[in-house]
Amino acid sequence: MTMPAPERLLDVKGLSIEIDTRRGPATIVDGINLHVNKGETLGIVGESGCGKSLTMLSLMRLLPNKIKVKSGTANFAGRDLLTMSKSELRKVRGGQVGFVFQDPMTSLNPVMRIGDQICEPLIYHKNMKRSDARIRATELLRLVGIPSPAERLDAFPHELSGGMRQRVMIAIGLACDPELLIADEPTTALDVTIQAQIVDLVKELRVKLGMSVVWITHDLALIAGLVDRVAVLYAGTVVEDAPVEELFARPSHPYTRGLLASIPKLSDVAANRLSSIGGTPPEPGRRPQGCPFAPRCQLAEDICRQSVPPLEPLGGSGPHRVACFVAQRQLEAA
Ligand SMILES: Nc1ncnc2c1ncn2[C@@H]1O[C@H](COP(=O)(O)OP(=O)(O)OP(=O)(O)O)[C@@H](O)[C@H]1O
Ligand SMILES: [Mg+2]
Structure with missing residues (x-):
């Protein structure tokens, strides 16, 4: 008996990204094909500068100035993220798709209290009352291991350490029980025990919510215990893609x-x-x-x-x- 093909929650095909330079457009990401099945955790590895962050930012249409998608599609639950209307995209971003950015200092709003930053998606996507959103925000901070979470709600990002800010980003990414979590180097500033705690939390949510995850990292050892499948990126292309045990047992590229x-x-x-x-x-x-x-x-x-x-x-x-x-x-x- 053949197993039915797993359902693809995210299916990126032929994604190319260009940067405008003085000498004309230059390719940074070259025809990437990537997919994540429902409930699956995909690890993305590759050395610095290979295009991991830009690929994920392009899916949320958050590419920096002068950097553009040249071609490709990114089907999420039946719709193309790259061409859907801005208002549709706003509903997806931070709601069905949670995002943990690589650099918390530039992605957190420096003049907004972190409690408000966590409550915002809950109010927008889940129609929560402010008081309920604050209760949920406290719970989220507790889940990501922030001590005295209720007191931290009123802190500004600069009042927190790098590791704390990273955990706030993770709390925001998880706030709306996303179908897909895209986490870009989410634990680099955390010590090993907290890192293990975050990994366990993500594993737990996968079971509880059937959440799919894309986890970007340099840390192959961490990936071994977390992901189902690994895509290896080199210079903006996928050079190898395999179930995690298979990749470690028979790396072929x-x-x-x-x-x-x-x-x-x-x-x-x-x-x-x-x-x-x-x-x-x-x-x-x-x-x-x-x-x-x-x-x-x-x-x-x-x-x-x-x-x-x-x-x-x-x-x-x-x-x-x-x-x-x-x-x-x-x-x-x-
Ligand atoms: N804002 C920008 N302006 C110009 N070039 C950029 C910009 N952001 C990224 N790049 C270039 O695009 C390429 C891919 O960058 P990207 O940030 O996606 O790499 P990455 O794989 O996430 O690396 P890292 O592991 O260091 O986070 C790099 O060559 C980088 O120099
Ligand atoms: Mg990056």
């Missing part, structure tokens, strides 16, 4: 192997093949013609420098997909 090798003892096989990744990713506007990783890849061949490898199932079928000519051929030969 040379870039993924390099990433995993940087965590000691996680995968001896990977460590033997590529102990560190030399070089730097291409700058926007200076993308190579073929595989964007080819200039740094010890296994690159002529074809890698000529054409962009498509993201295809490893060995022809299954959920493990990789965009690498060499990895695909090695499997065929095995």
